[in-house]
Amino acid sequence: GAGVSQSPSNKVTEKGKDVELRCDPISGHTALYWYRQSLGQGLEFLIYFQGNSAPDKSGLPSDRFSAERTGGSVSTLTIQRTQQEDSAVYLCASSTRQGGYNEQFFGPGTRLTVL
């Protein structure tokens, strides 16, 4: 079956512009996660959606970052007024349910470069 997809695969933008990154989770997965991975670093948690519950935004680094999930499926991560330090690979993952025992399925990521 189809896995997690993300678009675009690469995005180059100028400092100060807004960008939108899209994630299509696996159909039926209720949990969706966004992570950020800077060059040579591990994954940094950004935000977590579970069903219709309020999202956990505790990992968002600043108020320039926001995310929404429409209809419990597709999610969009928006970065306003991009800065060079926002350059990273943004990864999305989905899973069937919350909790520590669920497997997360990751998308290929969007590589964001802010010039």
Place this chain on the structure above:
Amino acid sequence: DAKTTQPNSMESNEEEPVHLPCNHSTISGTDYIHWYRQLPSQGPEYVIHGLTSNVNNRMASLAIAEDRKSSTLILHRATLRDAAVYYCILRDGGGGNQFYFGTGTSLTVIP
């Protein structure tokens, strides 16, 4: 948040077993131990997870210390395709989503 400690890098010869260690001395009773790996230019993929007992699957084995303060991922016969960054992660089985990915162990497989 309970965190993990892994060596930055390891090397293994092809077709030999690999033991990747992970320390998690502050693990709580509800934390599951997960291992993921990330091949170059790809998103992470699930390898194995466990709670208290050792676990085996087609990819690897997970050996968990009796006090759960450490664990070891075992690749029985390393192949060149196993070259990746391996992450040991604690996930709260009580329903929360607190976790720490860390920087992982970069495994090099030598032909």
